[in-house]
Amino acid sequence: MTELTQSQTWNELVAHTEALPHMRALFESDPQRFDKMSTTACDLFLDYSKNRASEETLSLLFKLAEECKLESKIKAMFDGDVINTTEKRAVLHTALRATPGQKILLDGVDIVQEVQQAQAQMASFVSSITSGDWKGYTGKPITDIVSIGIGGSFLGPKIVSQALRPYWNKALNCHFVGNVDGTSITEKLKPLDAETTLFIMSSKSFGTQETLTNTLSAKDWFIQQGGTQSDIAQHFVAVTSNVAKATEFGIDANNIFPMWDWVGGRYSLWSAIGLPIALMIGMDNFRELLNGAHQMDQHFANTPLSENMPVIMGLFSLLYGNFHNAQSHVVLTYDHYLRGLPAYFQQLDMESNGKSVTLDGTQVDFSTGPVIWGGEGTNGQHAYHQLLHQGTALIPADFIMPLKSHNPLGEHHKQLASNCFGQTQALMQGRSYEESLTELAGSTLSENDKRTIAKHKVMQGNKPSNTILMDKLTPATLGSLIALYEHRTFVQGAIWDINSFDQWGVELGKNLGNDVLERLSATADATELDSSSNGLINMFRQQTI
Structure with a gap:
């Protein structure tokens, strides 16, 4: 057995969770529950009152976190300690959104200065493209960006760019290629003009199989369309550590952007991997994205556990996986622009915490990362929400919604909000057999049919959810939201004593x-x-x- 599951607090939580009443009763016994179990940080509001938890539950969870030295582990990450022990690396994606005045030393080098230099290089490049000063090989300005990567180098830039569509430069379009399936890049290239297309190749080694294959196919297409080897420098840039291979390919050394070993792929959108984002929303908005994440970093690093939003969310996820046998967690975005976030959080959480041994190699005797999945509201309500409400599996849910829409149209946003809030209420309270019978009282059904159908309409409720609200979806609030989930993922791994940073x-x-x-x-x-x-x-x- 692991030290974690043998601890007194762990076993107290086992007994405590078995004795907790239904959430209906928890709400009825405390009219102030919403006020007590909600918090605000970095322009995000979290309602966690619809969780299977009392004040005692929270007290035990925070006690467990303290016993697992969560605060010192958070500090170790921010200090640049080698917490990725199997690869002997620091984990410093937080340095990518550090402010210029900060100083973070790694092997005696101030990496914040390196980050600022890379951002200055990005800013100069973005300006040259968006101003039209950068010209293709026939003298035309760039109109289309094709970003080629895989994993975090693909998904992060794609999802964030999609989410921030209202901030796009209207003179540009962006296309993302990750899958090595030839159909993917073929379909992306069909409508494009080589004279006005820029390719961004993102690969630390400049040799990742899928990324290199797609880049070579892009190069072949470019030459078939009329470009030459000497024209490649005007149409291909790279984010890589392998400068030699990139220049051999034909990329100008001035257009090679750095990558660092202390940044994992799924945490890399804040670096030059985010170049497609910066091109589409502008460097000022990209810096706002970074600033939103930085604000969440500061909240996570400096706020007591009991008031710390990522800590609270991470502990609840751990509660359901380890003490309620929940095997999955659903993320439901009530905003069309955020429809890709569940896939992004899926990679973030499952690639990080899909582990089965602790840091010292001991086999775990508890569940680690759950399956993360989800989609956008209200589409899911007419599909998989049925399983959430009446299925036998316990599936905790996160509901995410901006209070204001970028596209206010009639009653649309009010209806969207009503569905979001109504779903969280329905999951919590459910519907009893007696309530179902009452609903059928006025129908023409026989008494026997009423009793039969009432059984089919029963929902146990007591299904937990968090609701995350923001005033409006902006680069800053999106940065805060993504950083929130990064740190939530860290919290779970820290308590489980696993390495959340190798794969x-x-x-x-x-x-x-x-x-x-x-x-x-x-x-x-x-x-x-x-x-x-x-x-x-x-x-x-x-x-x-």
Whole structure:
């Protein structure tokens, strides 16, 4: 058994959660529950009153966090300690949104200065594109950006750019390519003009298989459309650590932007990986995005645990996974621009906390990261919300909504809000058999049918949710929101004593994929593999001969 599950506080939580009353009763017993269990930070409002928790629950959770030395672990991350122990790296994505006056030393080097230099390089480049000074090989300004990456280098810029569509430069369009499926890049390139298209290749090594393959295909397309090798410098830039490979490809050294080992891919949108974002919303708005995240960093680092928004959210997630056997967590965005956030948070949480051993290699005896999924409201209400309300699985939910819309149209936003708030209420209170019978009282059904149908209309309720509100979706509030979930993820990993910053499962898939690629090309013997893999490889070979 691990030290965590043997602790007295852990076992007190086990007994306590089993004895908690229904949330209906918790609300009825305390008219001030909403005021007591809501908080504001960095222009975000969190209502956590619709959770299976009393004051004693919270007290035990905070006590567990203290025993697990959460505060010192938070400090270690911000100080640049090597908390990614398996890769011997510091974890300093927070330095990417540090203010110019801050000083963060890593191996004796002030990395804030390096970050500021990279941002200055980005600002100069963004200005040259958006002003029209940068010209393509035929003298035309750039109209389309194609961002090529994979993982965090793809998903972060895509989701944030999508979310901030109201702030886009109307003279530009942005397209994102991640999947190595040839259909993806083919369809993206079909409507584009090589004379006015700029490609951003994001790969730390300049050799990530999917990213390099897509970039080489983009280069072939560019040359087929009339460009030459010497024209590549005007149409391709890179975010990479491998300057030699990038310049060999044809990219001007002045248009190669840095990446650092102390930033993981899923935490990298704040760096030059966010160049597509900066191009689309402008550098001033990009800095507002960084500032929103910085404000959440300061809140997380300096606020007592009991008032700390990421800590509260992280502890509730841990509560449901470890003490209520919840296997998944749903994120529901009541704003069309935020429709991609569930996928972004999915990568952030599942790639970080999908682990099965503690830092010292001990096998865990508790659940770690849940499956994160979700979608936009109100679409989900006519689909998977049925499972949330009446299914047998406990699925905690986060509801996210701006109070003001960028597109106020008639009663649309009021109806959207009514659905958002109504769903959280329904999940909490449910509907009893007696209430169902009362609803059917005036119908023409027989008494027997009423009793039968009433059973089908019962919802147990007691389904937990958080509601996160902001005045309006802006670069700053989006930065705060994303940083909130970054730190929420950290909180869980810190208490579980796992490494939230490596991803050896991802690496295994990459390595085996490269091995299979050689065998698909018949340069290696597939019979050395298991019979299933060998059979699948042979089927592919037969169809491509």
